Amino acid sequence: MSTATHSLPRTIGAHVVLLTYTVIALFPVIIVIMNSFKSRAAIFGAPLAPPTPNTFDLIGYTTVIGQGDFIHYFQNSLVVTVASLFFVLLFGAMAAFALSEYRFRGNSLMGLYLALGIMIPIRLATVAILQLMVMSGLVNTLTALILVYTAQGLPLAVFILSEFMKQVSDDLKNAGRIDGLSEYTIFFRLVLPLVRPSMATVAVFTMIPIWNDLWFPLILAPSEETKTVTLGAQLFLGQFVTNWNAILAALSLAIMPVLILYVIFSRQLIRGITSGAVK
């Protein structure tokens, strides 16, 4: 190999740039989490210092857990995310299978119709969605959010999954047909297990925007019983503007579950993006 591309100064330069950007990317997260464990005086006195035994204080966390109903909000977010994810994956995989496996009239038109939603954000339909939910009495229910997020996630799921389903070998499916399996059995028993890795990719892509969304919870389900953790955090942070311990603790509590999940699934996510699924 030529030495010019891998010379030492070049490598060091690359590490310097990447390390600098890594610091920029992580710094706000680290500073928030670090300061959430400190006493009020230390937060303002030395914001850049890590907590020491002298400045260690959990007052922020006790305030948050005592005041906000975060466990309940957390449950709501979990129910909405898991249920939407289930429907997106099930319905999306079924539609993707139909589009990639069978030739029928209107196949590509149907694919195009479903792909529209990748580019046009569902948020623009909010006015009529709210009317629809008011008419059907679903305002302030988690069902409304689940329905909206299912519709929001389907286009991309169908698009990505049908790309992967085209790669499943025809011989396998035809062997199943010769053995007398129904089309449903072929889908659920043969094809679904084979595309499981791509399902995981779609799951991660679908999950992050749903968990983090503020717009639809704010508009469709702002009541106390149906608040999601994102909306709950937003309102809580607005109320406690002057209580820095509580704010920093609430932010840390909101960051940590996502961060832990991310560390566990980051390989899956990054492999999903870099495998060229999103082209």
Added chain:
Amino acid sequence: MAAAPKRPFRWHIVVFLAPAVLVYTAIMILPLAGTLQLSLFRNIDQAQVFVGFENFRRLFGDPNWSVGFWNALRNNVWFFIIHMLVQNPIGVLLAALLSSPRLRFSAFYRTAIFVPTILSFVIVGFAWKLILSPLWGVAPNLMDLVGLKSLFTPWLGKEQYALTTLSLISVWQFVGIPMMLIYAALLSIPEEVIEAAECDGITGMSQFWKIKLPLILPSIGIISILTFVGNFNAFDLIYTAQGALAGPNYSTDILGTFLYRAFFGFQLQIGDPNMGAAIATMMFLIILGGVCVYLFLVQTRLRRYQF
């Protein structure tokens, strides 16, 4: 494979397609059409009356609306320009560095730089609000370390800086996406192409500009359109950091927050679903226009380079 003549109707296709198509049509397509339709109606004496383009005439003709709309649109364009000028070059740079062969710790860098992207706007908006706050002093302290403390001002509170600051925060959050997509594109360049370039003596920077950059142009096109759609329907970050009024003095108002105030009302303003629908229609047309430009111009011109 010739299709068998006279096949029985294949019900399973309908069964497979029905749930997705029904949910998607009922919750997304019909409401979208309904919103476009509502923009042509007005609520007069508790009844929806067809008024043609009256709402749009108000949106563009009545200064109470048009000033706000043009302000939001202008801010939104600036928001988008900052993303294109800052986010994408940084993303390309990081991806190019990450993809250099035999780079150690590249998995660590990738994972760490992507962290902000998975956080919600609420967290990001608030964390930055605290860091930039003159009360806390993290930002002035840091700038003091490099001797630039005199340059510090409360950026989020000043009309002339607030929008740019928020755009940069949003760039900070989303730089992971262009980085990953371009990284993927760089990895998929065939080894032979690079070897051929090296045989011809094209290495290092000139190899990047002459060989790799033209090959990743389609990915840059995709990133641009994703950024465009994302920016023109952004809402959460501004709402979290500056509230629904998009202060100071509407200087950070973008179409998303403008739509929210028109639809729901805020403080003295009464919510108006029909005007909200008219604004949503304008946003729809803007996004549709962007997508069409991308599909017809960029995509057809760039496809030549794809493998």
